[in-house]
Amino acid sequence: MIGQGLTLMVVGMAVVFILLVLLVYVMKLLSFVVNRFFPDKEEEVQPKTQRAGEADILAAIASAAAYHNS
Structure with missing residues (x-):
């Protein structure tokens, strides 16, 4: 019984x-x-x-960095 189960498992895994x-x-x-x-x-x-929005973003970052450093 165990042998048949192992055989079935090996055949299934091989397939x-x-x-x-x-x-x-x-x-x-x-x-x-x-x-x-x-x-x-x-x-x-x-x-x-x-893009036009990039300049605004860069200006905002620069002003925030300047505010943080002061």
């Missing part, structure tokens, strides 16, 4: 392990196929400009 390994390889194959036939389109990089 799960094989399915997980198969899943990893299928996902790698799918990733390769998608990247090969549907590549990402490269977008033009825009230079970053300072």
Whole structure:
């Protein structure tokens, strides 16, 4: 009885392990196929400009630091 339980456990764990390994390889194959036939389109990089709100935030931080240090 214990032997049959252990055999069933080993067979079940082996099946799960094989399915997980198969899943990893299928996902790698799918990733390769998608990247090969549907590549990402490269977008033009825009230079970053300072937003109007950033100057206000920097001024608030500077004034808080000056107040704290005085």
